[in-house]
Amino acid sequence: MKSIILASTSAFRQTLLKKLGLPFLAVPPNIDESSILQESAQALVMRLSHEKAQALANQYPQHLIIGSDQVCVIDGKIVGKPHHFDNAFKQLKAASGNKITFYTGLCLLDTETGKFNVQCELFDVYFRQLSDNEITNYLHKEEPYQCAGSFKSEGLGISLFEKLSGRDPNTLIGLPIILLLEMLRHHGVNPLLD
Numbered sequence: 001m002k003s004i005i006l007a008s009t010s011a012f013r014q015t016l017l018k019k020l021g022l023p024f025l026a027v028p029p030n031i032d033e034s035s036i037l038q039e040s041a042q043a044l045v046m047r048l049s050h051e052k053a054q055a056l057a058n059q060y061p062q063h064l065i066i067g068s069d070q071v072c073v074i075d076g077k078i079v080g081k082p083h084h085f086d087n088a089f090k091q092l093k094a095a096s097g098n099k100i101t102f103y104t105g106l107c108l109l110d111t112e113t114g115k116f117n118v119q120c121e122l123f124d125v126y127f128r129q130l131s132d133n134e135i136t137n138y139l140h141k142e143e144p145y146q147c148a149g150s151f152k153s154e155g156l157g158i159s160l161f162e163k164l165s166g167r168d169p170n171t172l173i174g175l176p177i178i179l180l181l182e183m184l185r186h187h188g189v190n191p192l193l194d
Helices: 011-018 041-055 085-095 132-142 156-160 169-173 177-185
Strands: 003-006 024-026 063-074 077-079 099-110 116-127 161-166
Touching: 003 011, 011 024, 011 169, 041 063, 041 099, 041 116, 063 085, 085 116, 085 132, 099 169, 099 177, 116 169, 116 177, 132 156, 156 161, 161 169, 169 177
Parallel strands: 003 024, 003 063
Antiparallel strands: 063 077, 063 099, 099 116, 116 161
């Protein structure tokens, strides 16, 4: 079995990948994650996922490299990580009473053959109406400033929602595990058989 590299420093993605029980190494891809003018959310996350995986290809020439990237869209606007309270408050205020869609790109690159598969998985989050106090208290309790959309669904963030809609709840956390497993099986990697 080829060694697996996760092109990410995200603790969330590492935790999700550990669930599979497959050995892997997490390596920062160090790429420019800026969007291109007029680039759609889907195109952005697919491009960045591929670029993250490709950035490590020379360093790991006989490996399977996983790249992933995520943004959310609120009212037609691409929203990334808030980085601080004020941005997070604005994001949650805009999400209140709305549906937001998460776009998560996933790339699996076989550096030995140069072949790659890149796809985008969508996940919808329906927010209930939130008061300013609820938003403020939530942000102080969980400080989700490194999370696209300004919440942690695996934590207290679940209290902000009316419902969730998507194929794989792991997608919301940052790594579509069901899709990843499909890709890995095409490369002969199956945690149930290895």
